[in-house]
Amino acid sequence: MDQDLKAYFAKTLAEVSIDCVIFGFHAGELKVLLLRWKETDGWSLPGGRIFKEESLNAAAVRILQERTGLTEIFLHQYYTFGDTNRNTHFTEMELLERLEGFFGKGIFDELLHNRVVSVGYFALVEFALVQATPDWFTDECRWWNIADVPNLLFDHNDMITSALQALRQQIRNQPIGYDLLPEKFTMPELQKLYETILDKQFDRRNFQKLLMSYDILEKLDEKRVGVANKSPFLYRFDKQKYEKAIHSGISFSM
Amino acid sequence: MDQDLKAYFAKTLAEVSIDCVIFGFHAGELKVLLLRWKETDGWSLPGGRIFKEESLNAAAVRILQERTGLTEIFLHQYYTFGDTNRNTHFTEMELLERLEGFFGKGIFDELLHNRVVSVGYFALVEFALVQATPDWFTDECRWWNIADVPNLLFDHNDMITSALQALRQQIRNQPIGYDLLPEKFTMPELQKLYETILDKQFDRRNFQKLLMSYDILEKLDEKRVGVANKSPFLYRFDKQKYEKAIHSGISFSM
DNA sequence: GCAAAAGTGTTCTAGTTACACCCATGC
DNA sequence: GCATGGGTGTAACTAGAACACTTTTGC
Numbered sequence: 001m002d003q004d005l006k007a008y009f010a011k012t013l014a015e016v017s018i019d020c021v022i023f024g025f026h027a028g029e030l031k032v033l034l035l036r037w038k039e040t041d042g043w044s045l046p047g048g049r050i051f052k053e054e055s056l057n058a059a060a061v062r063i064l065q066e067r068t069g070l071t072e073i074f075l076h077q078y079y080t081f082g083d084t085n086r087n088t089h090f091t092e093m094e095l096l097e098r099l100e101g102f103f104g105k106g107i108f109d110e111l112l113h114n115r116v117v118s119v120g121y122f123a124l125v126e127f128a129l130v131q132a133t134p135d136w137f138t139d140e141c142r143w144w145n146i147a148d149v150p151n152l153l154f155d156h157n158d159m160i161t162s163a164l165q166a167l168r169q170q171i172r173n174q175p176i177g178y179d180l181l182p183e184k185f186t187m188p189e190l191q192k193l194y195e196t197i198l199d200k201q202f203d204r205r206n207f208q209k210l211l212m213s214y215d216i217l218e219k220l221d222e223k224r225v226g227v228a229n230k231s232p233f234l235y236r237f238d239k240q241k242y243e244k245a246i247h248s249g250i251s252f253s254m
Numbered sequence: 255m256d257q258d259l260k261a262y263f264a265k266t267l268a269e270v271s272i273d274c275v276i277f278g279f280h281a282g283e284l285k286v287l288l289l290r291w292k293e294t295d296g297w298s299l300p301g302g303r304i305f306k307e308e309s310l311n312a313a314a315v316r317i318l319q320e321r322t323g324l325t326e327i328f329l330h331q332y333y334t335f336g337d338t339n340r341n342t343h344f345t346e347m348e349l350l351e352r353l354e355g356f357f358g359k360g361i362f363d364e365l366l367h368n369r370v371v372s373v374g375y376f377a378l379v380e381f382a383l384v385q386a387t388p389d390w391f392t393d394e395c396r397w398w399n400i401a402d403v404p405n406l407l408f409d410h411n412d413m414i415t416s417a418l419q420a421l422r423q424q425i426r427n428q429p430i431g432y433d434l435l436p437e438k439f440t441m442p443e444l445q446k447l448y449e450t451i452l453d454k455q456f457d458r459r460n461f462q463k464l465l466m467s468y469d470i471l472e473k474l475d476e477k478r479v480g481v482a483n484k485s486p487f488l489y490r491f492d493k494q495k496y497e498k499a500i501h502s503g504i505s506f507s508m
Numbered sequence: 509g510c511a512a513a514a515g516t517g518t519t520c521t522a523g524t525t526a527c528a529c530c531c532a533t534g535c
Numbered sequence: 536g537c538a539t540g541g542g543t544g545t546a547a548c549t550a551g552a553a554c555a556c557t558t559t560t561g562c
Contacts, residue, residue, distance in 0.1 A: 015269040016336075016371050052369060056336025080334040080373050082270075082310025115306060117270050117373070119334050188541070205543070206525070229540040230532035253505075253524085442514070459516070460552070483513040484559035507551080515558070524549075531542075 002104050005136065012049035018060050019047035019081075019118050019156065021163035022068065024127035025180045030146045030196045031127070032160060033067065035138035037153065039098045043144075044153040045160070047118070048135070060121045067141070069131035074124040074179035078166035079159075082117040086155045103137070122163040124179035171197055172252050175216055175245045178237045186224055186232035187211075194252075202254050214250050216242045256358050259390065266303035272314050273301035273335075273372050273410065275417035276322065278381035279434045284400045284450045285381070286414060287321065289392035291407065293352045297398075298407040299414070301372070302389070314375045321395070323385035328378040328433035332420035333413075336371040340409045357391070376417040378433035425451055426506050429470055429499045432491045440478055440486035441465075448506075456508050468504050470496045 022033040034043045048063040050056065056077070065071050132141035144150075149160060170176065176197070177190055191207045211217060218238050223231035276287040288297045302317040304310065310331070319325050386395035398404075403414060424430065430451070431444055445461045465471060472492050477485035 013269050013369075013371075015267050050336070050371075053338055055338050056334065056371060059336075077334060080310065080331065082304070082313075082373065084307055084309050115267075117267075117304075117310060117371075119336065119371075186541090203526075204541080205527085208543090210524090226534095227540095228534050229538085230542075232541055251507075440514090457553075458514075459554085462516090464551090480561095481513090482561050483511085484515075486514055509562105511560100511562090513558100513560090516556095517554105519553085521552075522549100523551085524547105526547080527545090529543090531540105533539090533541100535536105535538090 005103075009049070012051055014114060015116060017047055017049050017116050017118050018056065018063055019045045019120055019159055020060065020063060020067070020075075021045060021120065021122040021160055022064070022130075023122060023124050023163075023167065023180065024130065024143060025193055025196065026127040026143070028192050028196065031143040032146060032149060033130070033132060034142055034144050034149070034152070035067075035134055036140040036142070037099065037137055038139045039102045042153045043150060043156075044138075045156045046135070056119055060119075064121075064123050066135065067133055068123075068125055068129075069133065070125055070129060075121055076123075076166070076170065077119060077121050079120045079162055080117060081120055081155060081159060083155065084115055086116070086118070118159075120159050120163060122167060124167075124176065126180060126182060128182060168198060173249050175214060175237075175242055175250055175252075178239070178242055184220065184222070184234040184236050186234060188232055190235070194254075200254070207254070210252070210254065214245055216245050259357075263303070266305055268368060268370075270371050270373065271301055271303050272310065272317055273299045273374055273413055274314065274317055274321070274329075275299060275374070275376040275414055276318070276384075277376060277378050277417075277421065277434070278384065278397060279447055279450065280381040280397070282446050282450065285397040286400060286403060287384070287386060288396055288398050288403070288406070289321075289388055290394040290396070291353065291391055292393045293356045296407045297404060297410075298392075299410045300389070310373055314373075318375075318377050318379075320389065321387055322377075322379055322383075323387065324379055324383060329375055330377075330420070330424065331373060331375050333374045333416055334371060335374055335409060335413060337409065338369055340370070340372070372413075374413050374417060376421060378421075378430065380434060380436060382436060422452060427503050429468060429491075429496055429504055429506075432493070432496050438474065438476070438488040438490050440488060442486055444489070448508075454508070461508070464506070464508065468499055470499050 024031045024033065033046060035046055036043050046063065046067040048059065048066070050059040054062070057075075060075055060077070061071070064073060064075060127143070132143075134141050146160075146164065149157065151157065152160075167176075171194065177185075177193055180193060181189065187208055188204070190211065191202060191204065194207070195201055216238055218236045220234045220236060222234045224234055225231055278285045278287065287300060289300055290297050300317065300321040302313065302320070304313040308316070311329075314329055314331070315325070318327060318329060381397070386397075388395050400414075400418065403411065405411065406414075421430075425448065431439075431447055434447060435443065441462055442458070444465065445456060445458065448461070449455055470492055472490045474488045474490060476488045478488055479485055
């Protein structure tokens with residue numbers, strides 16, 4: 001195992017890595033996928049190393065695929081973190097010792113003492129489709145509500161904060177939702193998604209008017225059944241028009 | 255010299271570097287600062303290596319300072335370029351041979367055959383204050399009009415294209431001009447800057463109204479003298495209010 | 509005096525915001 | 536039948552767009 005890991009390290013870049021903030025949306029809450037490191041209670045973002053012959057974007061896609069099982073998901077590079085003190089959060093000796101005991105001394109040095117620049121990506125995924133899988137260093141995957149994220153290893157709390165900022169920037173210039181919602185969804189669900197990301201309430205009528213004005217939504221003849229209260233209509237994104245709106249850009253200004 | 259260079263390489267990261275798109279504005283034209291490589295007619299962006307104990311941002315500031323003599327300039331990280339074929343533009347053997355003859359074979363390998371991820375920054379500088387200075391590999395600095403930029407080495411044409419996109423994004427959400435214009439300037443000059451960056455014409459009255467509404471400009475009792483035609487008033491940014499507007503953001507929507 | 513650029517306000521339009529009543533469903 | 540949430544349109548307001556004439560200066 002240690003041998004495998006060394007071979008893997010030898011095939012990958014040592015000074016640059018990737019970390020991904022994977023956003024999901026469920027039960028009206030915005031969530032991020034986090035990993036718990038083996039033998040510890042330290043959590044971190046999913047991330048990974050880049051093969052020497054692999055582009056950054058390809059590595060990000062691969063890492064996402066490895067952790068969620070999903071391909072073809074929305075993935076966006078948002079910032080590259082290059083402070084020299086990126087590992088300072090990881091100073092609790094107890095944690096380090098446990099890791100060292102588990103992985104061996106060499107790996108410890110490689111992982112935590114080297115200075116590494118990390119390229120931050122954020123991904124938007126459909127919560128229900130994710131098959132979360134831990135990696136070499138971790139043995140638990142969990143979705144955390146944005147508001148409940150604990151103190152993370154490395155500078156990963158900062159990474160989430162700025163990913164969220166980038167997502168908020170994104171949502172104001174491009175449609176969002178295709179990757180975060182199931183194929184069919186109701187207008188109140190879409191509105192709740194926007195409200196959750198932007199932490200802001202909207203008027204139902206105005207929201208509907210604005211979203212429909214982008215001409216990316218298709219109102220279906222179906223309604224969501226089995227829920228309390230009046231059955232809401234179902235909508236679906238028109239993939240073609242949605243893609244076009246992504247490229248040409250929209251201005252969501254509520 | 256070769257020895258110095260090897261020592262420098264040993265103190266810096268090998269897999270990550272920085273490239274800077276330095277924008278200036280002069281005579282109604284948006285310009286970028288480019289460097290010509292010694293013994294060649296190949297041009298590239300200013301860039302540099304990162305010291306092992308230096309943060310990305312500090313390295314970018316240092317590189318800018320080295321090339322322009324300026325400190326405290328507007329600097330923004332906009333994208334990290336990590337394709338594996340980033341060096342493919344550099345295939346002209348004649349160029350490579352000349353470089354090899356000049357720098358020696360070792361340097362050639364290090365620089366051009368290694369796969370390097372490059373963090374892109376763009377800077378906005380006041381044209382007149384720049385004392386452009388070439389680096390180790392180059393012997394000429396020149397300002398080029400954006401529209402006249404030749405085919406550059408590496409993937410640097412792409413870098414300029416996306417820096418310009420990022421700048422256009424920037425200008426719509428934050429005030430711009432403090433770093434690109436001299437201390438005192440006229441409203442038509444400021445308008446020309448906006449028009450040049452966005453490649454779009456504005457109505458003088460509406461432009462003035464909008465810019466003044468941000469409450470970041472101070473109209474002076476002076477006029478620019480000695481120019482043809484009616485003397486325009488001079489304006490100055492109110493640094494405090496300008497900084498506040500940068501943080502809180504504006505919406506330039508013309 | 510003439511050409512070229514700058515100073516200045518108002519009207520119209522379009523987009524954004526505010527707002528309320530009825531209806532369907534589950535319990 | 537009642538509580539809860541969803542569906543739907545209009546009026547007021549505000550911000551953006553369009554627009555022209557006068558003034559100053561250098562040549």
